[in-house]
Amino acid sequence: MTQDKSVLIVSDRPDRVRLLARAITTIMPCRSVLGDQSAPAILPVVAVIDLDPRDGVAAAWVVRLLAMRVPCLVLTNAPAHIPDRANPALRVTAADTPRPTILSLLFSLIDAGEKLRTRHAGETAALEGRAHRACSVVADLFHAAQADRPISSEEADAGTDVILEAVSEGGIRAWLEVIGRYDELLYQHSLSVAGFAAAFGFHLKIPRADRKRLAKAALLHDIGKSKIPLAILNKPGALTSAEMATMRTHAAAGADMLARQEGFDAAMLDVVRHHHEMLDGSGYPAGLTGDAIPDLVRLVTICDIHSALTERRAYRNPLPHAEAHAIMLGMTGKLDMPLLRAFQPIVLQSSHGDALV
Structure with missing residues (x-):
């Protein structure tokens, strides 16, 4: 899979997606998919997972995206349901985190992702x-x-x-x-x-x-x-x-x-x-x-x-x-x-x- 300079939002909540995408688009192109859809053929540089973690779909997205070396920001009030929380390419924060804080976390993940990809190449x-x-x-x-x-x-x-x-x-x-x-x-x-x-x-x-x-x-x-x-x-x-x-x-x-x-x-x-x-x-x-x-x-x-x-x-x-x-x-x-x-x-x-x- 190839990668472009974009952010992927995975969410089943259209109202939240629109608001979040509007904020993210000010710094980087943004795409969104539903939780039951497949990952896009062109991978993003970072992903935001905004899904109910209790049915396992959020965890499955995290596992798959991290395996493809895409850093993930998970918005959830049930962090215990998210695997591999010690991974440096993963951030977990409350679902109602203010959008400026979300943007700051995304910037830090993009930087972490670049470092991880460089190390991975070696x-x-x-x-x-x-x-x-x-x-x-x-x-x-x-x-x-x-x-x-x-x-x-x-x-x-x-x-x-x-x-x-x-x-x-x-x-x-x-x-x-x-x-x-x-x-x-x-x-x-x-x-x-x-x-x-x-x-x-x-x-x-x-x-x-x-x-x-x-x-x-x-x-x-x-x-x-x-x-x-x-x-x-x-x-x-x-x-x-x-x-x-x-x-x-x-x-x-x-x-x-x-x-x-x-x-x-x-x-x-x-x-x-x-x-x-x-x-x-x-x-x-x-x-x-x-x-x-x-x-x-x-x-x-x-x-x-x-x-x-x-x-x-x-x-x-x-x-x-x-x-x-x-x-x-x-x-x-x-x-x-x-x-x-x-x-x-x-x-x-x-x-x-x-x-x-």
């Missing part, structure tokens, strides 16, 4: 550098596997460390935005699943060594696809039963490949071999059920399915994160539901660009 450049390094690692690992050369555990460790650092500092949404620009979907998927795994591990507060094992396993989970013909991997439609049978060999092939080398422990090999297993036994390659599927595998399976649903494919557009999560919540008996519910905060962190609901 952070984005650093994140893009990390993503490039991680993608290079993934490419090297897949090329080695394809050519039957040794797969370096040390190189996988280095790539995993980059991803852990990037997600820790920038968050999962920023990571997905950067890697989403890559054309090679197989590498993008590996980076996406590893990013989700890193974010999930941070959220669950598991020890760093276990977080690294989780993210490394996620990074390598599809290494067996290096042996799948590109005509099948990139087919822009449904696979035939024979093609699907070939595709399903990737899990065991990847685990067998890593098992012949050093540096990949049994828990990691389980992830690579069994990340398509389902709790009800309907998965592959072994048809494992229930307790036979380790927790680490269950974690990566959730990250893998969510990532696959929300990525672009030759045969479909990506699903919004909330819709993908809803589909997965319908997979009762197949996925670990307590873990899937624990994954919801990661979904929310990834969803800031989705449509308001």
